[in-house]
Amino acid sequence: MTEPQIVNAHDLSFELMFSEEKVLARVEEMGRTLHEKYHDKNPIFLGVLNGAFIFTADLTRAFGEQCEVSFIKLSSYSGLESTGEVATLIGLTSDVENRHVIVVEDIIDTGKTMHEFLSTLRKMNPASVAFATFLLKPDAIKYEFPIDYIGFEIPNKFVIGYGLDYNELARNLRGIYQLK
Numbered sequence: 001m002t003e004p005q006i007v008n009a010h011d012l013s014f015e016l017m018f019s020e021e022k023v024l025a026r027v028e029e030m031g032r033t034l035h036e037k038y039h040d041k042n043p044i045f046l047g048v049l050n051g052a053f054i055f056t057a058d059l060t061r062a063f064g065e066q067c068e069v070s071f072i073k074l075s076s077y078s079g080l081e082s083t084g085e086v087a088t089l090i091g092l093t094s095d096v097e098n099r100h101v102i103v104v105e106d107i108i109d110t111g112k113t114m115h116e117f118l119s120t121l122r123k124m125n126p127a128s129v130a131f132a133t134f135l136l137k138p139d140a141i142k143y144e145f146p147i148d149y150i151g152f153e154i155p156n157k158f159v160i161g162y163g164l165d166y167n168e169l170a171r172n173l174r175g176i177y178q179l180k
Ligand code: IMP
Pocket: 048, 051, 076, 077, 082, 105, 106, 107, 108, 109, 110, 111, 112, 113, 114, 157, 158, 159, 160, 164, 165, 166
C-alpha cells in the first residue's frame, strides 16, 4: 500500500518522515536485539499507553519468545507541549518483583514521564529494568536515565503516527509524520 506523503490532523499538516516499511524493518531489528538478551528470561513488556500500543504489539511479536505484556497509562502531554506534570491514569497491575521489565515507549521527549516512572518501578524490586523507545529526541532530553533500546533518533520536531497522536488523532497512521 502506498502511503500519503502529506496528512492533516485537526488544523495542522504533516509530512512523511519514516515509511511503514522503514518503521517495521527497524522494529524487527529491535525485536532480534531483545531476543539475544531476554530469550530465556520471560520478561514483562510494559507498554506506556496510549502512544506505545502499536509499537508494543509489533515489538513483542518481533521478540517472538515467551514473555508477558502489560500496560500502564501516564500522561504529560496536552496538544503539542509537555505540561511538565505526569499523571498516572492506569497504574501497574503486574507483579514485577524479581522480574525483568522492559518499559516500552513510543517516544522520549524531555524524559520526564519515564524518569518519574523509573523511581516508582524501582521501589517494586524488579530483577532489572530496561527502556525501549521507538523514537528519541536527543535535543529535548532534560531528565537523564539510561535508554537501552532506541528505534530512531529524530530532530526536536512534533511527530505523529505509529501510535503517536496530535490531540488524539493520527495514532493509526502506518508511518511517522513530522509537522510541516
Ligand atoms: P516526555 O515526558 O517529555 O519525555 O514526553 C513523553 C510523552 O510525550 C510521550 O510518551 C508522548 O506521549 C508525548 N510526546 C512527546 N513528543 C511527542 C511528539 O512529537 N508527538 C506526539 N507525542 C509526543
